[in-house]
Amino acid sequence: MKITAVEAIPFAIPYRKPLRFASGEVHTAEHVLIRVRTEDGVVGIAEAPPRPFTYGETQDSIKAVIDKLFTPELLGLHLLEREVIHGVLGRTVGNPTAKAAVDMAMWDALGRTLGFPVTLLLGGFTDRMRVSHMLGFAEPAAAVAEAERMRDLYGIATFKVKVGRHPYTLDVKVCRALRDALGDAVELYVDGNRGWTASESVQALRAMEDLGLTLAEELCPADDVLGRRWLVSRSPIPVVADESVPTPATVTRELLSGAANAISIKTARTGFTYSQRVHHLCEGVGVEVVMGNQIDGQIGSMCTVAFGAAYRLTSQRAGELSNFLDMTDDLLTEPLEIRDGTLPVRQGAGIGVDVDEDKLTRYRQDT
Structure with missing residues (x-):
């Protein structure tokens, strides 16, 4: 259950109508798909929604902090070494949704490995x-x-x-x-x-x-x-x-x-x-x-x-x-x-959902 790769894939899907509120408005889901891969061939997923008007994160900043700071330190760590993993993530100030998505993708990978729902x-x-x-x-x-x-x-x-x-x-x-x-x-x-x-x-x-x-x-x-x-x-x-x-x-x-x-x-x-x-x-x-x-x-x-x-x-x-x-x-x-x-709740292993690769290809922003 050791981590072999962490991917941060930006994607964008429009809303039918914008959601407006006091601190901003959102017209497009410009999010980041996080995938954590393990030595067992398991892939855990999660989603990071940047909210610059709330936490200061952007799609680019989430991808950068995961690619450049988090991933090099996470490779080789065991999915159950949560305290070690959060010690690594905690060295970087802020970036809450980037950290949260990595954490949830690891829980998803753990559930898939063990064959149990995360819930x-x-x-x-x-x-x-x-x-x-x-x-x-x-x-x-x-x-x-x-x-x-x-x-x-x-x-x-x-x-x-x-x-x-x-x-x-x-x-x-x-x-x-x-x-x-x-x-x-x-x-x-x-x-x-x-x-x-x-x-x-x-x-x-x-x-x-x-x-x-x-x-x-x-x-x-x-x-x-x-x-x-x-x-x-x-x-x-x-x-x-x-x-x-x-x-x-x-x-x-x-x-x-x-x-x-x-x-x-x-x-x-x-x-x-x-x-x-x-x-x-x-x-x-x-x-x-x-x-x-x-x-x-x-x-x-x-x-x-x-x-x-x-x-x-x-x-x-x-x-x-x-x-x-x-x-x-x-x-x-x-x-x-x-x-x-x-x-x-989905009853499958992990969080119980899977990514449609054709849709990801259509909406991803890094190709």
Whole structure:
């Protein structure tokens, strides 16, 4: 089970429509496919989605750090030498999605070698997750139309609403229109992507108290230290840390400082190994978690559901697993299917998905 090669292959697949939010917008999935090969002929895969407006990574930087810094140090290491491997990755500052993808590809290779699903190796709590769909910036009527389409076609009954623009003239109106149109049968929560101030956040939450929102994610900037504590002390619902918690250490900081009282786990930035550590920390101190989405493709979405379904805590809430539906295509031989509002874990070895080589040839950017 020793590593013989690590490949970083950039690819690009357009979205049918851009996803817009307070910190940026995405028109094309310009991601990086990671493949870890072992001496046994096994190939593990994962997906790295660069988000320069969040973590400073680009498609080029992910490929460069893997090719030039990580791979030379990983060759010859055993898949089970996780502490050694993360010691190697940890010598380089930042680069969270590059590190996470290498980690998940190694877990996939381990599962394929042993003949077990990764979700079973992690914990095996359940075989599926309920799905939450992210609604990007839109006028009220357009947001309602998209939510109704997702509900009617896929049975999705949980929606994360992107806010962070003008809280009173736009964001509150969108949330109110969604509640009026969809009724109490759906769950709504909001994500500001750091777009509001702390005072705007409190006023907006008060204006929406009658809407039954369940969570408020990253409403104001991560470096607004006193404002975030003030917001949490006044919020009627849990305040979720997301971009502010890229490592287990920052999760500890935000929770102990009172700047958040719930956590978003994203396998795209903490892989499986560090997501485990975040999960165990949250479970130990008794805070809620939500499985977040880095606007992943289908490979990344399957990694999220594999991890989320592995534990009771991460499977309690709907996971953000559906934004691949807005992509014009994907790389898998067997595309994912959301039915009755759930996405099942694949029962095959590893994460249970394989790359269609013809599609990879069509969309890769390095040939």
